[in-house]
């Protein structure tokens with residue numbers, strides 16, 4: 001079935017659109033201008049968190065009118081369910097030493113904040129000069145954990161969302177917008 005699903009069928013699994021393609025484009029450009037100004041005169045290393053941050057990294061890095069380095073990490077998150085476990089495991093580590101580097105973690109979404117809070121301390125403990133976080137989406141739960149997300153794309157409700165890199169069971173990452181997955185898809 002996978003290879004033959006029509007785009008309209010994929011879209012029918014989406015209950016409602018939360019952030020449109022245009023809104024993402026505009027907001028990512030705004031964030032890029034803020035980052036250019038905040039990191040003026042400093043080396044910047046973007047660390048994308050696989051796989052959800054692929055679209056954000058691709059768009060943000062191209063919107064940045066300056067040199068950047070890019071690296072990637074993969075950490076465990078939801079698996080194929082829809083609830084955060086809080087258990088973080090490194091599946092793929094950085095390729096380079098980050099001692100003395102200004103690091104900006106690029107993440108798709110901050111929900112409980114557990115993953116990012118752990119990741120930030122992990123990178124700080126490696127001797128980075130600074131570690132900040134950019135999350136395209138932030139859910140209200142994020143307020144409960146003391147993790148400072150410096151750059152937020154959009155604050156969204158608690159619903160389980162897919163698209164723009166976010167998956168459900170590895171599908172829907174390629175949707176160019178962010179939408180709420182219809183409950184019948186996972187209930």
Ligand code: 5GP
Nearest residue numbers: 077084110111112113114115160161166167
């Ligand atoms: P946290 O530790 O902040 O609860 O969860 C972080 C990770 O959970 C994210 O990187 C993402 O992979 C996953 N996640 C949280 N909320 C959602 C959601 O609404 N949709 C999807 N697809 N993944 C989510």
